[in-house]
Amino acid sequence: MFETIILITLVVIACFAVFSDNLLRSIIYLGVFSLAMALAYLHYNAPDVAIAEAAIGVGLSTVMYLVALKKVSVYDICYVNENIEQFNDDHIGSIMDSFVRPMELFLERTEEVEPQISYTNHPALEVLADENHDCILHRDGDLIYIYGDANDRIFQDIIANLNTIIPDMKDVRVVFKKEVSLNGQAE
Amino acid sequence: MARQSNSYIHILRIVLAVVGAAVMLFVYLNHSEKLNTPLMDFFTDDFLAQTGADNAVAAIYLNYRVFDTLFEALMLMVSVMEVINVSWANKHSDRYQLEEDDMYYKNNSELVARMVGIVYPFVILLGLYIIANGHVSPGGGFQGGAILATALISRYLVYPNFDLDLHIIEKMEKILFLFIVLTPVLYVFMQIQPDNTVISHQVYMVFMNTLIGLKVFFGLSIIFYRFVFYEGADNTFIDR
CATH class of the missing domain: 1.20.5 (Single alpha-helices involved in coiled-coils or other helix-helix interfaces)
Incomplete structure (x- = not known):
């Protein structure tokens, strides 16, 4: 009976840890999972393993995960190109070398955040209004608009260092998000 | 084709x-x-008289199969050396200096600090108890060392500064590893024993558990502090 309960609890807590929306909660669920695991080891007459699991699973790895989570921040970039029917590797490659890679390098090395790029062909205004990206690259003809929040320190740094990040910035325009909402449309 | x-x-x-x-x-x-159980009989028949351990697990990992323990200790040491010498921060160390500690204080929760302060001595006590009683009750050097390392790591949550010299700790870990190899080689393999009694074996067990516990404590602390203070900076200004 005890065995059944503890094993089912293990599976349930593992599912909680995997499907939780919040990483912090996942870490706590993992700690609880380790605790239940230690109980299971105890039930199977392995107290040595149970102590090791309790010391490492509950203590060490939980604290390690918490500190790691505190350190890694994700910076979310969205690339919008409305003129493309279906995105493929060529379209992404055309902007990759000139724009995305230098920006990723800048974010990683100078700002120390994890860059995360997504691509879409939805209308830029829709993306701006509905989705909460840190930075949006919008390609319209030859011009590239960079949308971002004026209060965001990382975005300020990107704008300030834009001439070092991107060698050819003739076709680049910077738009702060507040202006967009005031005017109702970009530019 | x-x-x-x-x-x-x-x-x-x-x-x-x-x-x-x-x-x-x-x-x-x-x-x-x-199959019969020849191995189980060998390991569990008379381990108290042969090895001086009340705990069959300790008898196995400190006497019957001490060779495994040596390589486990070596593995932890190699991973610590890897973390220190082949880490990403080494190449960029000129750009990523240690930060001054004043920026950390504002993040600390009063609740966490006080609770950890209360629990801290008991955690250390528990770790020492598990190391010292490794041959009698469940536990042993590795588990006790991990608990001691947890105590040191929870110190980071309360008082996150960097007043440990990692290089000295790494040196001490290597010296401890030398002793960990030397002790069983002399005592178990070459049978240089002062006395073939249970007391003598128990002294050997406690000594080995202490060495292993200290080594694991140093190793895990080095890995943790290395990751915390060298790998990436604390992005406190991003409000997420």
Whole structure:
């Protein structure tokens, strides 16, 4: 009976840890999972393993995960190109070398955040209004608009260092998000 | 032609995998051999008199199979050296200096600080108890060392500064490893024992557990502090 309960609890807590929306909660669920695991080891007459699991699973790895989570921040970039029917590797490659890679390098090395790029062909205004990206690259003809929040320190740094990040910035325009909402449309 | 031969190889691989699985299943389902338990008898018959440990697990990892323990200790030491010498921060150390500690204080929760302050001595006590009683009750050097390392790491939550010299700790870990290799080589392999009694064996057990516990404590602390203070900076200004 005890065995059944503890094993089912293990599976349930593992599912909680995997499907939780919040990483912090996942870490706590993992700690609880380790605790239940230690109980299971105890039930199977392995107290040595149970102590090791309790010391490492509950203590060490939980604290390690918490500190790691505190350190890694994700910076979310969205690339919008409305003129493309279906995105493929060529379209992404055309902007990759000139724009995305230098920006990723800048974010990683100078700002120390994890860059995360997504691509879409939805209308830029829709993306701006509905989705909460840190930075949006919008390609319209030859011009590239960079949308971002004026209060965001990382975005300020990107704008300030834009001439070092991107060698050819003739076709680049910077738009702060507040202006967009005031005017109702970009530019 | 090339594509055709590729597909043949592909089919051949699948057939081999299926045949292998069938053979495995057949052997597994049809085995009739009954083994006795010679190893279990050897390990559990008379371990108290032979090794001085009340705990059969300690008897196995500190006496019967101490060779395994040596390589486990070596593995932890190699991973610590890897973390220190091959880490990403080493190449960029000129750009990523240690930060001054004043920026950390504002993040600390009063609740966490006070609770950890209360629990801290008990955690250390528990770690020492588990190390010292490794040969009697469940536990041992590794578990006790991990608990001690947890105590040091929880110190980081309260008072996150960096007043430890990692290089000295790394040196001490290597010296401890030397002793960990030397002690069983002399005591178990070469049988240089002052006395072939339970007391003598117990002293050996406690000594070995202490060495292993300290080594694990140093190793895990080095790994943690290295990751915390060198790998990436604390992005406190991003409000997420």
